Amino acid sequence: TSLEAALSLTKGSDLLVTIGGASVGDHDLVGKVAMNKGMDRSFYKVAMRPGKPLMAGKLDGLPMVGLPGNPVSSMVCGHVFLRPALRALQGLKAERMARKTAPLAASLGKNGPREHYMRASLQDGVLTAADRQDSALLTVLTTANALIVRAANDPARAAGENVAFINL
Numbered sequence: 001t002s003l004e005a006a007l008s009l010t011k012g013s014d015l016l017v018t019i020g021g022a023s024v025g026d027h028d029l030v031g032k033v034a035m036n037k038g039m040d041r042s043f044y045k046v047a048m049r050p051g052k053p054l055m056a057g058k059l060d061g062l063p064m065v066g067l068p069g070n071p072v073s074s075m076v077c078g079h080v081f082l083r084p085a086l087r088a089l090q091g092l093k094a095e096r097m098a099r100k101t102a103p104l105a106a107s108l109g110k111n112g113p114r115e116h117y118m119r120a121s122l123q124d125g126v127l128t129a130a131d132r133q134d135s136a137l138l139t140v141l142t143t144a145n146a147l148i149v150r151a152a153n154d155p156a157r158a159a160g161e162n163v164a165f166i167n168l
Contacts, residue, residue: 083097100164101165111153122146130143
């Protein structure tokens with residue numbers, strides 16, 4: 001197939017990144033094809049939102065990251081997982097993006113069972129979470145300059161309470 005052919009063209013690369021096709025639908029073939037080509041998968045699916053269908057491993061010794069196909073999920077996973085990998089490939093410390101804290105402009109309800117990276121804007125030192133967090137909404141992403149990081153099962157947070165975030 002064309003996907004198999006494309007994966008065969010990676011010789012001499014430092015990192016293979018795919019976008020989409022890593023989930024479990026009928027058209028999500030990247031994981032299946034990579035596994036059939038001998039991928040040593042380190043993990044598949046992460047307990048985060050957005051971005052659950054993420055995979056990583058090695059294909060013929062080449063590090064591989066399969067980002068989700070949803071553009072917002074892909075961007076968030078790129079910041080959380082890909083940036084540290086790119087740093088390491090450059091010989092820098094493979095550290096995650098710095099987390100800072102700032103007060104909330106408005107209260108937030110309790111979080112669900114997955115870590116949540118909420119699109120938000122940071123203005124004058126205060127975080128405002130976007131009203132709608134649907135990962136299909138690119139318009140929300142275009143106005144965000146921060147991601148509020150909510151732990152799994154994080155309780156409700158009141159306006160003025162400090163929460164963790166990363167800059168975009």
